[in-house]
Amino acid sequence: MAESTQQLRYLSRLSREFPTIASAASEIIRIEAVLRLPKGTEHFMSDLHGENEAFIHILNNASGYIREKIDTVFDGELTAAQRAELATLIYYPEKKLPALKAAQPDLEGWYRETLMRLIRLCRFVSSKHTRAHVRACLPQSCAYVLDELLHAHFEDHDKKLYYETIVDSIIAYRRADPYILRFCELIKRLAVDRLHIVGDIFDRGPRPDLIMERLIEHHDVDIQWGNHDVVWMGAAAGSPVCVLTVLKTTLAYNNTDTVEHGYGVALRELEHFAQEVYGGSDVARWMPHADGRSTATREKLLRVAQMHKAVTVMMLKSEAAVIARNPDFQMAGRDYINRVDFKNGTVDIAGRLYPLLDRDFPTVDPDDPGAFTEAEREVLRDLIRGFRHSKLLQKHVQFLYSAGSVYRVTNGNLLYHGAVPMTEEGDFAKETFEGREYAGRELFDYCDRRAREGYFAPEGSPEREAGQDFLWYLWCGRLSPIYGRSAMTTFERLYIADEATHREVKNPYYSLIDRAGTAEKILREFGLSGEGCHIVNGHVPVRAVEGESPVKGGGRLIVIDGGFCRAYHEKTGIAGYTLVYNSRGLTLRTHQPFESAEKAVNEDGDISSSSEYIYTAPRRLTVADTDEGRRSRGLIEDLKLLLTAYRTGEIRENP
Numbered sequence: 085m086a087e088s089t090q091q092l093r094y095l096s097r098l099s100r101e102f103p104t105i106a107s108a109a110s111e112i113i114r115i116e117a118v119l120r121l122p123k124g125t126e127h128f129m130s131d132l133h134g135e136n137e138a139f140i141h142i143l144n145n146a147s148g149y150i151r152e153k154i155d156t157v158f159d160g161e162l163t164a165a166q167r168a169e170l171a172t173l174i175y176y177p178e179k180k181l182p183a184l185k186a187a188q189p190d191l192e193g194w195y196r197e198t199l200m201r202l203i204r205l206c207r208f209v210s211s212k213h214t215r216a217h218v219r220a221c222l223p224q225s226c227a228y229v230l231d232e233l234l235h236a237h238f239e240d241h242d243k244k245l246y247y248e249t250i251v252d253s254i255i256a257y258r259r260a261d262p263y264i265l266r267f268c269e270l271i272k273r274l275a276v277d278r279l280h281i282v283g284d285i286f287d288r289g290p291r292p293d294l295i296m297e298r299l300i301e302h303h304d305v306d307i308q309w310g311n312h313d314v315v316w317m318g319a320a321a322g323s324p325v326c327v328l329t330v331l332k333t334t335l336a337y338n339n340t341d342t343v344e345h346g347y348g349v350a351l352r353e354l355e356h357f358a359q360e361v362y363g364g365s366d367v368a369r370w371m372p373h374a375d376g377r378s379t380a381t382r383e384k385l386l387r388v389a390q391m392h393k394a395v396t397v398m399m400l401k402s403e404a405a406v407i408a409r410n411p412d413f414q415m416a417g418r419d420y421i422n423r424v425d426f427k428n429g430t431v432d433i434a435g436r437l438y439p440l441l442d443r444d445f446p447t448v449d450p451d452d453p454g455a456f457t458e459a460e461r462e463v464l465r466d467l468i469r470g471f472r473h474s475k476l477l478q479k480h481v482q483f484l485y486s487a488g489s490v491y492r493v494t495n496g497n498l499l500y501h502g503a504v505p506m507t508e509e510g511d512f513a514k515e516t517f518e519g520r521e522y523a524g525r526e527l528f529d530y531c532d533r534r535a536r537e538g539y540f541a542p543e544g545s546p547e548r549e550a551g552q553d554f555l556w557y558l559w560c561g562r563l564s565p566i567y568g569r570s571a572m573t574t575f576e577r578l579y580i581a582d583e584a585t586h587r588e589v590k591n592p593y594y595s596l597i598d599r600a601g602t603a604e605k606i607l608r609e610f611g612l613s614g615e616g617c618h619i620v621n622g623h624v625p626v627r628a629v630e631g632e633s634p635v636k637g638g639g640r641l642i643v644i645d646g647g648f649c650r651a652y653h654e655k656t657g658i659a660g661y662t663l664v665y666n667s668r669g670l671t672l673r674t675h676q677p678f679e680s681a682e683k684a685v686n687e688d689g690d691i692s693s694s695s696e697y698i699y700t701a702p703r704r705l706t707v708a709d710t711d712e713g714r715r716s717r718g719l720i721e722d723l724k725l726l727l728t729a730y731r732t733g734e735i736r737e738n739p
Contacts, residue, residue, distance in 0.1 A: 095726050095735055103738040105730050108723045115716045119708040122212040122667035124277030125149070126495065129662050130622030131310070132281070133649035134289025134342065138659065138678040140298060141691060144175035146275040147662040147673040148693045150209075153275075157208050158201070168688040170201060177268040179685045181261060195260040199251055202267035203233050209274045210234060212667075221273050221303075223266055229254070230266060273303060280492070282622040283310025283501030283566070287333045288649045290377065293346035296480040299487075307488035310501040310623065311559045311566045314535060318555030320481040321539040321548070322472045324464055325406050325556045328399035331467065332574070335392035337651075338372035338380060347477045349470035351391065357463045358390035365444050367393050369578055375650060397421075397447060398464060400575065404454040406553050412517050413557050419454075420575045426450040431579065438580045485539060490532040490565065491610070495710045496617045497665070498610045500528070503568030503593040503623070510596055512609070515563045524609045528565055531558060568593060568623065594624065600638025607640065616701065618670065620644060620663060629657025634672065635698055642672065642698055653677060659691075663698075667706070670699040 102108040127147060132139045145151060151171050158167055173180045188194040210218045215231075222230050229250060254263050279302055286292040299305050309317070312333075318326030331354075334343055343349045367389040380388070404419035417423075423432045427450070429443040447457045456464065471477060491500040504524065505513035512524035522530045535558060538551025558564045560572035570589035577586050596602040607617050619641040626634045626643050634643045644663050647656030659677040663670060676692040683689050707713045729735040 091725070092729070092734060095722070095729050098722060098726055099729075099735050099738070102723065102726060105727060105737060108726050108730070112720055112723050112727075115720055118214060119706060119713050119716060121214065121707050123495075123705040123707060123710055124212075124666075125275065126278045126280060126665040127276045127662065128280045128282060128499070128620050128644055128665070129648075129660075130282035130501065130620075131284040131625070131645040131648055131660075132289070132292070132295055133284055133287055133312070133651075134292035134295065134339065135648045135650065136289065136291040136294040136298075137681045138648060138675075138691070139295050141175065141678055141681065141684060142660075142662060142675065143279075143298065143302075144272060145171070145690060146272065147664055147675075148691075148695070149275050149664065150174055150271065151690060153209055154205060157205055165688070168690065170198075170205075171690065172685060172688045173198075173264075174202075174205075174268045174271055176681065176685050177265045179681075181264060183685075192255055195255045195264075196251060198264060199254065199260065199267070202264065202271070206267055206271050206274070207234055209271055213274060218274070221270060230263075230270070277304065279305040280494070280499055280620070281305065281307045282499055282620055282644060283308050284312045284622065284645075285310070286316045287312040287330075288337050288339070288651055290339060291342060291346060293342055293476065293480065296483065300480070300483050305487055306492055306494075306499075307484060308492055308499050308501050308622075309484065309488050309490060309535070309558075309566060311564070313484060313488070314555050314566060315559040316477075317481050317484055317535065318538060318552050318559075319471045320474075320477050321552050321555070322468050323538065323552035323555060324468060325399065325402040326552065326559070327467050327471050328395055328402055328464070329556065329559065330471075331395045332392065332399050335370075335388055335395060336372055338375070338378060338385065338388050340388065347471075347474040349467070349474055349477075351467075353463050353466045354391050354394065355387060357459055358394040359387065361446055361459075362390045362393050362444075365390070365393065365446075366442070369442055370396070373651065377650075394447075394463075396574075396578065397445065398456065398460055401448075401454045401456060401460075403556075406556055410550075410553050410557070413553075413561055414563075415561070418571065418575075420579075421448070421453045424448075424453065426453075433576070433580075433585060438582060438585065440579050441581055442579060481539065485536065490528045490535070493610055493612065495665070496612060496614070497620055498607060498612055498617070499620045500565065501622045502564070502566040503591050503621075504528075504606050504609070505563045505565060505568065505591050506593045506596055506602075508592045510592075510602060510605070513563055513591070527563075531565060563591075566623075590624070597621075597636045597641050600640060603637030603640035616699070618642060618699065625652050625656045626661070627656055628674070629655070634661055639698065642670070644672075646674065650677075667701070667704045669697060669701045669705075672696045672698050 102111055129142070154167050154171055162170070173184065185191060218234065219231055233250060254260055281299065285295055315326050315329050319330040331343070334340060340351060344351055367386070370389040370392040372385060372388050372392065400421040404421050407413060407415045407419045417434060420431055424440070426445060426448065429440045430437045431440055447460055449455055491498065505515070505527065507513050514521045514523040515527060517530065534551050534554040537547045538555045541548035541551055558566045560567055562570055568591045573586050573588050603619055606619060607613060619637070621641060621643045622645045624643065625645045625647045626632050628646065634646065636643065642663060644661040646658050646661035647653055648660040653659055658674055660675045662673045662675065664673060672695070674694045678691050679689070726735070730737055
């Protein structure tokens with residue numbers, strides 16, 4: 085019997101979806117069967133930093149999973165070169181297919197052979213999915229034919245002619261190309277069930293905008309914001325300090341393609357202003373970082389350096405204003421533009437005077453250092469308009485908000501980008517905002533809420549301005565869980581020779597996580613416990629070249645920032661980590677540098693990777709062991725109550 089009126093109302097609503105005893109019982113049977121399937125594969129990546137080609141390649145090869153399946157299915161049947169060629173076709177079908185076709189003396193025979201190979205491989209990777217799930221992944225235009233071929237039994241002689249006729253008809257009616265493309269996409273779709281991006285999509289690398297487009301297209305993805313992401317979120321919201329911070333990083337890496345060509349934000353006004361004001365200045369310290377892929381001329385790099393310096397000075401002015409109106413940030417003393425002695429060319433840092441490496445401040449009034457000139461105000465207004473009116477940027481940032489958060493708890497794993505701020509004693513560090521202390525999970529939840537206010541609060545409201553300031557704090561604040569260091573020493577590295585001032589001291593979290601007890605404490609704080617629970621962390625590149633291990637906390641915490649960005653390859657000695665969580669456990673994949681998509685397509689090159697099991701499950705994990713499984717078991721209990729209500733007459737069937 086239903087125990088309450090409220091429960092009866094719920095069961096009545098449930099009966100609309102399952103209006104008969106037969107339909108409710110069938111759903112229970114279906115769910116119970118699904119719960120016994122192997123757990124789906126999850127793929128974790130972090131700190132992509134705009135490296136779109138390497139990201140897309142690893143997405144295409146599923147961290148080597150697809151090549152492993154090709155080797156399993158075709159070992160002893162195809163040569164290594166043939167297997168590599170098939171892998172490239174699956175990774176880049178639209179680019180590889182024309183070249184392969186052009187090389188075939190018997191195109192029809194090649195079509196037939198290739199389609200049969202793709203069918204076999206697709207059947208293999210779909211084996212742990214229900215037929216209904218596979219059908220749901222099929223494009224509607226050819227779903228019937230694909231479904232028939234995927235579930236064909238070619239050994240059944242009575243149907244052999246039927247299936248061969250389908251393949252022959254596909255070729256005869258010139259549909260082989262579309263079907264090859266669909267099979268390649270389906271294989272990639274079925275290889276990975278869910279993608280987790282543990283922060284820092286933006287900055288440094290050439291095209292983070294292209295990464296965002298692929299993420300939006302992905303069938304199931306979530307994002308844990310990194311500090312390089314939140315500052316772009318603030319820029320899209322119209323925060324002056326975030327706009328200037330984004331541009332400062334963009335110009336420092338000569339990455340104007342993202343801003344100008346990717347997002348359509350014009351930099352002409354900034355360039356003209358910078359040439360006029362800094363055309364005669366020494367901008368050697370503002371020259372962008374070199375990247376072997378760049379073809380920029382010396383003249384272009386000089387213009388970028390001038391813009392870099394102009395934006396840096398405006399950023400320092402804007403930072404001083406944000407610090408002044410936000411005492412909660414505890415950043416007093418970091419408003420360096422107010423602490424410069426322009427006459428003597430020194431700056432006061434924590435009571436000590438340092439000589440400036442650059443004393444050229446043509447737009448700064450020593451009597452009011454934080455004031456913008458009229459020309460600077462006009463340039464800044466133009467830049468903010470560009471960021472606010474970029475439809476593509478707004479689309480990307482709205483996706484970051486809808487698919488993203490400061491942290492995520494999923495299938496026994498805790499995901500976050502930066503750190504859980506801690507004290508030297510190992511307690512969760514407390515921070516006061518708006519008159520209340522926050523620490524641990526409460527701090528994460530508070531930061532998530534404030535980050536959303538910066539974009540979604542009403543235009544012109546105090547909450548929106550304060551939220552935008554908070555997005556900047558998340559970028560560089562001392563106890564920001566997304567940043568996790570004492571300070572962002574941009575000013576010091578540009579203006580002060582003493583390298584002791586350049587240090588960005590890591591939060592005690594980073595030394596404490598080497599202890600198993602710390603990871604356990606953090607997991608409990610976020611509601612997790614047990615051997616199969618882990619923390620997946622990004623943000624700080626693991627120096628594998630120096631012997632540092634990405635596995636910490638007695639195996640309970642995995643740092644998956646292995647240096648995707650080319651700027652980090654020398655420091656890490658590798659070119660990134662990815663983590664794969666399947667029914668067998670957790671596998672860490674270590675990747676070597678990726679040259680280019682063009683070389684991969686033309687030479688059948690793949691990223692060289694190695695694998696290491698981090699955690700082996702005591703038994704093969706099933707859907708029942710996942711969050712989805714727990715929700716499904718709850719639905720089973722509800723359906724059982726509905727069956728009882730039907731049988732007792734509390735709810736009537738509606739056949």
